[in-house]
Amino acid sequence: MLKSNEFHQHNRHKLLASLPDNSAVLVSSGAEKIRNRDVEFPFRAESDFFYLTGFTEPDCVLVLLKKESRVTHLFLRPKDPEQETWQGRRLGLENACEALSVDQAWSIDELDEGLLELLENIESVYFSFSQISDWLTPVSAWIDGLKQKGRQGISAPSKICDLDGVLHEQRLFKSAEEISRMRQAAQISVKGHLAAMAAALPGKFEFQVQAELEATFVREGSPRVAFSSIIASGHNACILHYTENRDEIQDGDLVLVDAGAEWQGYAGDITTTFPANGKFSSAQAKLYSLVLKAQQAAISVIQPGVAYNVAHEASVKVLTQGLIDLGILKGKLKTLIKEESYKRFFMHGIGHWLGMDVHDVGAYKQNQAWREFKPGMVVTVEPGLYISAEHSDVDSQWHNTGIRIEDDILVTEIGHEILTVGLPRTVAEIEAQMSAFTALR
Structure with missing residues (x-):
C-alpha cells in the first residue's frame, strides 16, 4: 500500500503520462464560501485537487508541467501569524515541498506572475471545463501576456483543453489504496446505519435518528458526511431527496435512511429501509421483499464485460413483474x-459511480453506447418503490410507502464485491435486528 504522499504523487504522474508533451494542468482547491454574515460553510477541497495533492487548504492552485521533465508547482497561502490566530494554522511555503512532495511552492499572491513564467512555450493548457467561468479570465490574461513576449522568442499556449475527460476517466478506476479507503468508508457507514436502526422508534423525531447516525460516523473517525443525510419516515420516504428530517416518526411508519460517511476523501453511500415499530405490515413486507429481489437481480449481473444498463434492466424486469x-x-x-x-413508482436509475464524490465522475456511455463494467469501478445499486397517496388509482394499502435499498459494489477481476456488508437485508433479518435492539433498551 502506498503512503499518502506516494499515492497522490502517483496520481499526478499517471495523469501527466496520459497528456501530450508541452502541457500544463491547472487545478484549484476552491475557496471558502460565506453561509451568512461572518459564517463560512465548512470547507472541503475540490475532489480533483485532493486526488492530486492530498492537501485540504482553500485558495490553492496546483500546476503540473510536462515539458522535458514533469514538475509540480503549488501556489498556496503563506504563513500569517495574525490570520492563523483567528482562522487556524496554515502549512505555508516553507513546509509544502517536503510535506506534499511538490517541486516548488509559491505564494498564491504570486499566481499571475508565476503563471506568466510557467506557461512560457507551453502548447496545451488543461483545466476543468466544469469550472470554465473561473478559469477563462485569468487564462486569457496569461496568454495575452505571453503573446506580448513573442519578440523574445517566447510562445504562448495555443490549445485550451478540458481536463475532465482525462482526469475523471482516471478517477473512475480505483487503485488498491482507493479501494482500501472505500472499504473503510463503507464500513463506517454500515455502523451508522445500525445506530440509526437502534434509534428509530415511534415518537422519536427524524433529526434524533440523524443525530445518532452522524455521531457514529464521527466516533468512527469520519470528518464529515459524504452528503446530506436523508431520514425519511412514512410519506416523507416518497420524496427522493428529503433532507428536512424534522417530522415525528409514527407507529407503523417505515423509515428510509440514505446516508454515508466520508473517509480520507472517499464516500460511502447506503440506503436502508425498516419499520420503526420493528414489524413490517403485510403490505410493507411484500413491497420491501420485491425491492430486495430487484436489488439482488441487479447486483448478480455485475461483472467485467457486462454493460452498465444491464443491471438497471434486470431490476426493472423484477420490479415490473412484481x-x-x-x-x-x-x-x-x-x-x-x-x-x-x-416509472410512476421507480423513477430513478439503478445507481451511480461512487468514489471521492458520492455521485462520482466518469462517463456512463462511450460513443453513445453504455460502457461495460471493468475491474476497479465502484457503483451503487439502489432500486426503489415509491407509492404516495397521490397515486389515487392504487389500493390505499400501498400508500405512503417509500422503499429503497442501496449497497456499494466494487467490480473485481472475477465478478463483484459488496463493500457494505454487515447490514440486515431480508424482512426476517431486519425484524430480528430490531427485536435485538429493543431487548437492549
Whole structure:
C-alpha cells in the first residue's frame, strides 16, 4: 500500500503520462464560501485537487508541467501569524515541498506572475471545463501576456483543453489504496446505519435518528458526511431527496435512511429501509421483499464485460413483474416495460459511480453506447418503490410507502464485491435486528 504522499504523487504522474508533451494542468482547491454574515460553510477541497495533492487548504492552485521533465508547482497561502490566530494554522511555503512532495511552492499572491513564467512555450493548457467561468479570465490574461513576449522568442499556449475527460476517466478506476479507503468508508457507514436502526422508534423525531447516525460516523473517525443525510419516515420516504428530517416518526411508519460517511476523501453511500415499530405490515413486507429481489437481480449481473444498463434492466424486469403480481400494475410485462409504466413508482436509475464524490465522475456511455463494467469501478445499486397517496388509482394499502435499498459494489477481476456488508437485508433479518435492539433498551 502506498503512503499518502506516494499515492497522490502517483496520481499526478499517471495523469501527466496520459497528456501530450508541452502541457500544463491547472487545478484549484476552491475557496471558502460565506453561509451568512461572518459564517463560512465548512470547507472541503475540490475532489480533483485532493486526488492530486492530498492537501485540504482553500485558495490553492496546483500546476503540473510536462515539458522535458514533469514538475509540480503549488501556489498556496503563506504563513500569517495574525490570520492563523483567528482562522487556524496554515502549512505555508516553507513546509509544502517536503510535506506534499511538490517541486516548488509559491505564494498564491504570486499566481499571475508565476503563471506568466510557467506557461512560457507551453502548447496545451488543461483545466476543468466544469469550472470554465473561473478559469477563462485569468487564462486569457496569461496568454495575452505571453503573446506580448513573442519578440523574445517566447510562445504562448495555443490549445485550451478540458481536463475532465482525462482526469475523471482516471478517477473512475480505483487503485488498491482507493479501494482500501472505500472499504473503510463503507464500513463506517454500515455502523451508522445500525445506530440509526437502534434509534428509530415511534415518537422519536427524524433529526434524533440523524443525530445518532452522524455521531457514529464521527466516533468512527469520519470528518464529515459524504452528503446530506436523508431520514425519511412514512410519506416523507416518497420524496427522493428529503433532507428536512424534522417530522415525528409514527407507529407503523417505515423509515428510509440514505446516508454515508466520508473517509480520507472517499464516500460511502447506503440506503436502508425498516419499520420503526420493528414489524413490517403485510403490505410493507411484500413491497420491501420485491425491492430486495430487484436489488439482488441487479447486483448478480455485475461483472467485467457486462454493460452498465444491464443491471438497471434486470431490476426493472423484477420490479415490473412484481407490481403486476401485486395488482399495482396491469398489463403484459414486455408492454409495461416498453411503455416505462414502472416509472410512476421507480423513477430513478439503478445507481451511480461512487468514489471521492458520492455521485462520482466518469462517463456512463462511450460513443453513445453504455460502457461495460471493468475491474476497479465502484457503483451503487439502489432500486426503489415509491407509492404516495397521490397515486389515487392504487389500493390505499400501498400508500405512503417509500422503499429503497442501496449497497456499494466494487467490480473485481472475477465478478463483484459488496463493500457494505454487515447490514440486515431480508424482512426476517431486519425484524430480528430490531427485536435485538429493543431487548437492549
